[in-house]
Structures are given as structure tokens and as C-alpha cells.
Amino acid sequence: MNYIDQEAVSRQLPKRIAINKIIRGLFFGSTLFGLVVLAVLLYDVITDSWGWINWNFLTSVTSFDAANAGIIGAITGTLWLMIIVGPLTMILGVATAIYLEEYVKEGRVRTFFETNISNLAGVPSIVFGLLGLTVFVRMLGMGSVVLAGALTMSLLVLPIVIVASQEALRAVPSYLREASFGMGATRWQTIKNVVLPAALPSILTGMILAMSRAIGETAPLIAIGIPALLIPLPSGLFDSFTVLPVQIYYWTIDAALNAELASLAAATIVVLLVVMFILNATAILIRNKFQKRF
């Protein structure tokens, strides 16, 4: 056989290598696009909010007078929301994940649950808002209170927590389970003593990410009807409330009424982003710390 002209191959080679280099550069640029957008976005909100973030802003209630307005109400509301959403989704999500990963394993039941969960994860958040409006606010008569918002938000992020917990459980190598079963441990003993401790860091990482999603969601809360003006801080599950993203929403659209409100919106965005950043950094820290354990 002598079909391949090595000379020709050598001659073409520089061109092929050059193409590869150019593509590499282009694709790298494309990867950096995200970074550029991020930088522009941060620049935009930081310049818009310059000088507005101070202690007063963080600790005052909202006001028409932009100079005196603050976000303590939204912060308190956000915290109240998290107090319910966190434990509730953690319990439900991890329990569901354990059920699917450790008990049903394979078969129709699991396929049914998993299909349901993955579809639920794809349902637009505004539709969850409608569910909350119809069931919690109206049917159960709660009104647009903390509990209604928290339950709506919990259902919204539950699929995320379930999927993250499932992945965490799946990442626990099966030889650890085998070792435990091999000792005569029952299923629940194995889960409690071996599987859950091993999966905990990843579960926590997933939880934090789910929480940061819940903190940033706006649409479902608007749908359940958060008032545009609300001053007293919520102090219980049945109080009206507002949260950071909703505050941003109202200030953004009210900016035409009073241009300074746009700066307040930007300032609130900065606060929200800082919170998200802290949460995500924590998640990454946990992930890195426990990454290579098996």
C-alpha cells in the first residue's frame, strides 16, 4: 500500500495546525464573553449604586424619600423566607432522595418519581407562583403572608434539592454500602451511619445553591401578591412581607417617578449579589474541602 503521500501530509500540516490555533483563540474568546458580561453588569450596578450603600440603607425601612429609604424590610422578609424554606426543603428533599436512591432504586416507581421531579424542575417559576396564589393565598386563605411565600418557594426549589441530594448519594461509592451490608447492617443503619455522613457535604452544597436560587426568585412572589408599599417588619409566619428581589422590581419600575429609585434598585442588587456571592463561595469551599474523599 502506498496511497498516502507523506510529503503532501507534511505540506498541509502547517495550515491545519494554524486553523486549530485560530479556533482555539476564538473559542477562548467566546468563553471569556461570560466574564466580560459579568464585568459590565457589575460595573453597571456598582456605578448606579455608588454612594447609596451605607449603614442607613441597610437598616432603614423603605420610604418615598430615597435618601432615607432602606432595605431592612426586604432583608427581614428574605430571612423569614429562608427560615422556612431551608429546613423544609432539606427534610423533604433529602428524604425523597434517600427513598429514590436507597429504597426504590430501579423500576417503574422510580422512573415515575424521577420523571415527575425532572419535569417539575423545568416548570417556569411563575407557574409555581400561580399555584401558590391559587392554593395557599386563596384556597387556604393565608393571604400573601410569609408562610404562603415560603411554601410556594419550597415547592419551587424542592426539585433542585432532590436532584442535588440524589447526586450526592449516588456519589457515595457503592463499596461503602457493601462494606456495611457485608457486616450485617440493615438498610437504615447503613444509610444513617455510612451513606448520609459521606454524602452530607455534597448535600449541603446543593442546599446552599437551592437557597441562593430561592433568595433570587422574584416572579412567584409577585404572583402571590406582595404589596408595593409595606413598612412594618414581618415578625411571624402570618405577616405580610417583601423580599430583596421584589424590592428591586418595584424600585426599578418606579424609577420613572423618581430617578433616585433606580439607584436604590442598583444598591439593592449589589446587596443581593453579595449575599449570593457569599452563599456560592461557601458552597464552593465545602465542595473543594470534601471533594477528594473517596
Add this chain to the structure above:
Amino acid sequence: MSQVSVKQNAKVELQPQGEKAEAKKEIVYSTEKVNLWYGKTHALHDIELDQREQEVTAIIGPSGCGKSTYIKTLNRMVEMNPDVKVTGKIYYRGQNIYDRRFPVEELRTRVGMVFQKPNPFPKSVFDNVAYGPKIHGIRDKKLLEQIVEESLKGAAIWDEVKDRLQENAFGLSGGQQQRLCIARCLAVEPDVILMDEPTSALDPKSTLKVEELVQELKAKYSIMIVTHNMQQAARISDRTAFFLNGEVVEFDKTDTIFSNPNDSRTEDYITGRFG
């Protein structure tokens, strides 16, 4: 160093005992016409095999022939795979373990298992060994300490870890981990120990240590060991079963298998014609 002396003790003790006891050795496990399917894959065909008390049975055969599957049927760990179907009977000390009412947790307490890859829990050395007794309800700290110490001694690793009982087991070397897993097994005082290629992930030195340990444990336990290393089988086992494509091609005294096999496929395998 203490290892070496232990080994010599073991040899001195065991060799004669092995020969003397030959006649009266009881059958611990007996397998009758076992067939196994993973979904539609027929992985075991009509397996018939016995395991005697205080003997080492080696299982050899090429990759995928069903060695691991077989020993996992013995403590029903194979059921951890979804969609497994087993037919036939396996008697452990006279009881059919595939009987519905047979309590599988109890079986697994009586039958220890050591895996191919050392699989300590991500816990301290102490907690690894204490795990079994704890889940079976032993809470007394003193007693646990005693059990841990004796088990680690039994697995010939006490001297190496006695000062690091509270350290994470992942910090041990591969060979130490494997012996720790054996100690973990011993802590619940099993009757039988199943080993699935326990040395295949180990370096030559650690392999040697584990082999010696197996020889020593034989005095008290019945051992079934899967290995892909034929020389290892020849060195440490009393009987050898040769598996091929899910069937037992030949099961006999180790000497016979290696010196004078009945079946030409056994010979081909042993002489390295395939696998």
C-alpha cells in the same frame, strides 16, 4: 517483625492440623444447582460447590466468568444489584439461605466479606473496626476497645496502627487498609470469610502479608477466596474451583487442579493460553 513470627506460628500450627482434621471437616456451605441471572444475562449455570470448615477454597477463572457473582450469592450481597434472579439452593450450616424467612442480616454477621478494593469507611481506624459490634447493639466502651484490639491483632495490623486508632482510615496504605477491612470483619466473629481478589490492588509486599494472614486465619475460620493470580491460588488454598463462562469447569484439591487437571480448558487456562 511480629508478623513474621505470627506467620511461623501459623505454619507450625496449621499444617499438621490440616492433615489430621481432613476426615472430619464439616461442610459449611454447600451450593446446589445455583443459577443466576442479571436481568437477561445468565451469569451462573448450575453451580455445585462445597466449602469445608477451616479450609481455604480458591476460585479462579478469566475475567467475567462469574467469580465475584458467585461469592456474592453466598451472603446474598448479589441482591444489591437490581433485577437479579437466583434459583437453586445454598445451604449455610444446613439452612437454605435463599429461604424467604432466612434473616439476611444475621447471615451477613456470620459471614464476613473482604472486597477487591480495600473499602474502609471514611471514619477513624477505631470506628471502622467498632462499626460491626456497634450496629449489632454493643455500646459498652470497654468491651468495644477490647474487641477492636483483638480484631486488629487478629488481622496482624495492631502494631502498625495501635498509635493511630483515632486517625482516619484513609490515611493508611492500601495493604494496611485491606488488613483493616479484615479486622473489621473479624470484629463480629464471623464463621466464614469471603474474599474477592483481596490482593489484586496491593503491592507485592502487602500481598505477601495478606496471604500469610489468610493461612493463619484458616485455623479459626473457613475462607473462600477469589483470585486472578493462579500462583496465589496454588500457594494458599486447599481446594480450587475453576470457573469459565459462569460454569464450574472443575473443582478439586488444589494440588490436583494445578498438577493434573481433568479438563483441557483448565489446563489451557492454567498454562496461560487465554485470560
Add this chain to the structure above:
Amino acid sequence: MSQVSVKQNAKVELQPQGEKAEAKKEIVYSTEKVNLWYGKTHALHDIELDQREQEVTAIIGPSGCGKSTYIKTLNRMVEMNPDVKVTGKIYYRGQNIYDRRFPVEELRTRVGMVFQKPNPFPKSVFDNVAYGPKIHGIRDKKLLEQIVEESLKGAAIWDEVKDRLQENAFGLSGGQQQRLCIARCLAVEPDVILMDEPTSALDPKSTLKVEELVQELKAKYSIMIVTHNMQQAARISDRTAFFLNGEVVEFDKTDTIFSNPNDSRTEDYITGRFG
């Protein structure tokens, strides 16, 4: 059946040629003091090894000793791992391939590689074989067909696949896939073929076919083969290198290695004391 005759042809042809040519066999690859690190893992230590034209060199050694790493340095595929550092020199036909200016793509057209697990592309049989020539600019359909046919014949698989050239290669059996991968290699007319445990995922029959094929290919190509099956090394290679912990313990004529090794570690390994 045709396979068997091929094999005999090969034997008849090659044995004498091998002996006659001994003296004038040129060195294709020579490795000088090669060291390699994966990050901080020092995987190869001062490797020195030659590959001669129209010879089969076997590389044996226990798992993790650096066999795969070594042959991947020969076509610089090892660089696909991140964080690899290589020092020392490897000459391919007189050129140092670790020279900055040496075009790695050209090296790889001259040096084919066959992997442990058959890795056909998820394309048709035809496209698999035509892939290499296409990349190198051959577009002429007639010519491609000719190349494909000859390569498949060269890999002794033509008869089995000639009627299913347009089917997806994943439909072939493991052994056929492996020979297809060899054919794919042949299609770019390499000078050297590197094989990393090419039969370890194959059944005994397919193994035999591939072994025969290697014997046959030796007439035209220089071959370096990694194997964990010592009998295989003994059967098909002219020279054997024994690796241990990233070092070449011994490199010599295959006969010498297996009948009269210099180093006691080689002997221990060959007689199955470890690994």
C-alpha cells in the same frame, strides 16, 4: 478458516526472515534517560529502550508500573494528560520527538496506536477506516475505497465485514472492533504500531486472531506491545522489557527473559510471586 492459513503463512515467512535479518535491523525508536512526572507522581525513571525495525517488543510488568505511560510517550499522546512533564530524549528515526519544533501530528501519522479497549468511532465501518486518510487530505472516493479494503485485509477482518461496511462499527464484536482499530491504523500507512494490551478485553478466540495478526504485521511494521499476559509476550515477541515501579528492570531477547532472567525481580514476577 482463512485466518489459520494466514497464520501459517506468517510463521513460514517470518521465522527465517527474523533470524536472517537480525544483524542489519535498524533502530526505529530509541529512548534515552526518559523521566516522566504526572504532576508530582514520578511515573517513569530513566527509561532506556530501543525498538528495532520489523520486530515485536513486548512490555510486561505489574499494574501501575508505567507500561501505558511509556508507550504513550512514544507518540506524545501522554501529553493529553494535564500536568505531564517529560525529560530525556526519544529519537524516532534519528529525530528527537520532544524537540519543540517537531510536529506532533506528523509523528502520529507515522506511528499508529491500538488501545486496550477497542475504540472505534461511532461511525460506519467504512468511515472508521477512511477517517485517517480523510484527515490527511485524501478525498478521492475510489482511492478511499481501495485504502479501506486493503487496510481491512491487512487486519484480517475484510471477509467478516465486507458486506457490512456501512453499518455502525459498534455493532461488531469486541474482537472484530479491535481488528477494525488495527485496520484504521494501517490505513494511514504507519511505520510503527504501538499496542496497549490489545487483547486484554477480548475472549480467547479473538485474542488468538489478534496474536496471529501481530505476527503477520511484523513483516512490514515495527511493533511495540504492552501485555499483562506473560505467555502472550513469550509467544509473540522478539524482545521483552520488564517494567517495575516505572523502571526498566530488564530488557533483553524474549527467550532470555523467560528462560534465564538476569534480575531476581524479573524471575519473581514471571513465576507469579506478585502482580
Add this chain to the structure above:
Amino acid sequence: ACGGNEEASGDNAANNAGGNNAEETNEAANNNEAANNSADEDISGSVSIDGSGTVYPLMSRIAEQYMVEENPNVSVEVSRAGTSAGMQRYVEGETDFANASRNVRDEEIEEMEANGIENMEFPVALDGMTIVLHPDNDWATEMTVEEVESIFISGAVSDDDTVMWSDINSDWPEEEINTYGPNENHGTYEFFIDELIDGQDLKDGTNLQQEYPTLVELVNDDENAIGFFGFGYYENNQDALGVVSIDFGEGNITPSLDTIDLEGDYAEYTRQVFTNLNVDAARENPAVMDYARYVFEVADELAPETGFAPLPEEQLQEQIEELEEIN
């Protein structure tokens, strides 16, 4: 039991009002009342308000001042879905107040009767419908009422509703006019249609928006824009908008806090803005009552700050007296 758990019941009232569980709210509110009869400054609870976006700036301003300066124990929630949308909630008994930039409609009264809701409608301030332009528009700053109408009424100038400035006045540029306004949710829309163009259709292609701020931005962006909304949104954006002085027959009048008056020069484009009070809520929930009183006490003072002309003080005083009669 009623007097005993004063704190708990107070909380309850705060929590429940605003939902549609009227019964529970009432009960809680009753407890509250019993507890608070002696000491008025202990009033607590919550007040919910929805409705007009036009009135929102004024009402939320009042609410803010009430909560900050007058009674921090009361939570006043103000939303702004628009007059019609807010009225729909109100007639279902979901809110205590419904702000409106028009009079309550007969259908709405019927529905209230059907739902057993007793309503009182109170004017709170005066608003001038303001016709706005792009700030650079220097030709159309003075128009007659008829000219305004011919711009907005469908079919007034051409059948396909493409109207050029030059169609209105030949001196003006030959460019198409783009019309803007609030959408059907809003009382402002209804007032404009019903009172200013006598119920005729609005020009096709009029850009109708839910949010006033959006409208301001849109007009600010379009050199050929003309739009309408309440004076407040113009006043707060004077540098972004131009305004049309209207000739009602006696010379051009520019809307301002001085001219907006039911009897004044801008009277034809002046309207009252209202709030509707659920009388039962006022009876049962002292917070609602207290807040209502407060609204009329400060309306005249805060109206100008948010772009409304104040009602005469006597009228507000009368309204307070009307309130007192509720109990």
C-alpha cells in the same frame, strides 16, 4: 378569654387582614376592638389598599407617614394594580380601601351589594389629565381641545389612523404621531375615554402600558410622541417630558397645581381621585378607621408634594365627620 390574650389577638388581626378570610379577620378585629376601647394609641392591625396607580404615590406617601410618624403598630399595605383591577379585589372583600381615579361604576356597586359590602366613596385630591410630549417637541405645546381630540379619536383624521402632525396643523412637521396612554386596567384610561373623548374609540395602535413609569420612558424616547396621564407623573418628570397647554376656548392653560381645580381654568380636564372605604372593615378594624381619618387629615398637605391639587379643607373636614358617623 377575649381580654386575656390581647397580644395574641392583636397579632392575629395583623396577620389575617388582607386575605379573603373575612370571617376570621372580623373575629380577630373584634377582640382587638374590645381590648383597645380604652386606649386609642394602642391601635394595631393591618390595612390593605389596592387600586389606582395614579393615586398610588399620594396614598403610599400618606401610608408611609402614618406608619412612621403616627402609628407604627399598624401595617398599611398599598398596592397599585389599577383602578379597575383594584376594584375587582375590593368588591370581593379582599381589601379595605380601593383607590380610584374615576367614580365607582354601577356594575361595581351592584356587585358590592351582592357581596354585602357597604361602600363609601371619598374624593382625596384633584388631578389634572395632562397631555405630554417629547421634551424637544416645540411645535405642539399649545393645542385646542378639538386638536387633542382629533389626535386621539379613532378615525377622526384618517381611516387607517395614521395621523401626521401636519394633518392637525399645516405648520407642523409631516411626521406620524405616536399616541401613548395607560391600559384598560386604569381609571385614567376610562376617564379619558368617557369624559374627554365621549366614549369614542381610541386611535388604533395607541401604545397602552400597565406601568406609568414605562409610559414616561416611552414618551421621553419618541420625538413624535403624545400621551396622557395624571399630572403627578408629569410633574415628577418635567425634564423628561413636554406638556401641552390646552385652549378650552379662553386661551391656553398649562396644567399646574394652581390651575387644576374643579372650578378653575383647567376644570374641563380636572377630575377628582377617590378612595373607596369598606364600611364594615372600618367598623370592625379600628386600624382601618384610624387610618381613614388620618388620610383626610393630611391629604391637603401631602397632595401637592405628589402632584395633586388639594381638596378644600372644609370638604376634607366634612368627610372626617362622615367617618365619625360610621360607628
Add this chain to the structure above:
Amino acid sequence: MAQSTSVSALIKEKRQKSKRQKLENLVPAFLFAAASVSVLTTVGILLTLIVETAMFFSEVSFREFFTSTEMQPLNRNNPTFSILPLLSATLLSTVIAMFVAIPIGLTTAVYLSEYATESARRVLKPIVEVLAGIPTIVYGFFAFTFVTPVLREIIPILDRTNILSPGIVMGIMIIPMVASLSEDALSSVPNSMREGAMAFGATKFEATVRVVIPAAISGIIASFVLGISRAIGETMIVTIASGSNKNLTFDITQSMQTMTAYIVEVTSGDAGAGTTAYYSLYAVAITLFFFTLAMNMLAKYISKRFREAY
């Protein structure tokens, strides 16, 4: 072992006394109950949407809703209900978003999976993923106060609210999703494929285009479909930046209202229950629900087929 008999005897004794079996049976029951919550959620969503949608269609015909072109739900004299204006806006914003997300997402995925060194990947990937974690309200603000004004410098006829700018920003938001799912697909192509290709002297680009991408194609397409689904369901960006014009048009410079933004408009401030306009909310929502559901199932189907390849 001195106490050897005692240990196994102890174990036996404890086993018999323990209430383990009871717990062992209770646990799955509790877990099942927890798992049912997600199913109940779906049932809840479906029931709410279907019941109220039925109310809507008892007042407005299917025909009007799906074929007429006018949407004026609150017009007092002659309310009209057509989903087409909302659909056209949703469609346009989605198409624009995918024009941004697909090319950038895919090339990013290829760079990360094929070209980037491990350390570069470790830095770049989280940065790309940060974009996915930014709340949509922030993107809305960004689109409205930054992207639109910038675009208007370039395209003067662009309205202050329009569908182009939120479309682009939505695309940016979706980049990480397309990138990371495509990257998963690419990196699950076994390395042996790449090695096979490169061992012939193919350049990285050749190996990627001819072997890796074709092998991962269904996973990549599934990522596009999921991106589309996400774009259809996205709410805040369009609510803030595209206005509320319900015109049936394909002019991307104009203000339009998507299905999601319509839902926000009607619910914000809490529309009164019981009116046709209120019920229309559910008719729009159920359309939205089925659209996204169909997309998610499609994506799942495609990627499942792809996984079977190996």
C-alpha cells in the same frame, strides 16, 4: 480471643431484643410520604391550571383564544382574548436568546472540554457558571437600564421597551446552561475516541469536529432544547424590559408582552378573582406549562437516546 464467645452471643442477644425491624419498616413509609410531595405538587399545578382554565373556556371559545389576533382582556366594551400576540413575543424572545446562547454556549463548552487545561478549566468554568446564579431580576435591571440604552445608540428606532434587548440578555443568562450541559455531553464521550482520532495525527479541532461533536450531538441538542424551555419560561427580564404591548407583530424593536409577563401583569397587585381576565391567566399559564413540559420531555428523550450509544 478471650471473650470471643461472649461477643457473638452478645450480638445474637441484642439482635433479638432490638426494635430495629420496626424502625426498618417505618422509615420507608416516612420517606415515601416525603417523596409524594413532589408528585402532589405536580397534581396541584395541573388541577389548578385545568380547573380555572375550564372556567375561562366556558366564557371564551378555543377558537377565539388560539386563532384570533387581538388581545385586550380589560377592554370594557369589547374584551378580546387571543394568545397569539403573547405567543409571538415569547417566540421572538426565545429565538433571539438562542441566537446568543447556542453559539457562545457551544463554543464555550468545546473550549472547556477540549482545549482548556485543567487549571484553566478550574478558573473559567465557575466564572461561566456565575452567570447562571445571577437572579433574573438583576438581568432585567441590566437589560432595561444598560443594554437597551446601549442598543439604542446603535439602533435608533428601538423602543424604550422592546423584545430585542431582553432576548439578548436572556440568551446571556442561558449561556451557562447550554455550555455546561453540552460540556457534560462532550466530556462523556470516552477519551478513547479522542485518543483514537488524535493518534492519527488529527489536530484537536479535527478530532472535535469529526469525532467528538458527532458522538455527543444528541446531548448537545438536548442542551439547546432545555435552553429553549428555559427561555420560554423566563419571566422577570421580559416583564421589566419588554413592556406590556399586546400586539401581534414580529418587529423586534417594539414593545411586546410574553406569556410570562402577561401572567405577572395580571397577578401583580393581585387581580380580582372571578373575572374572565383573571381566568385568562390560567389559560395562558397552562399553555406555557405544556410548552415547557414538551420541551423538557423532548430534551430528555434526545439525551436518553444519546446515552444509549455507549
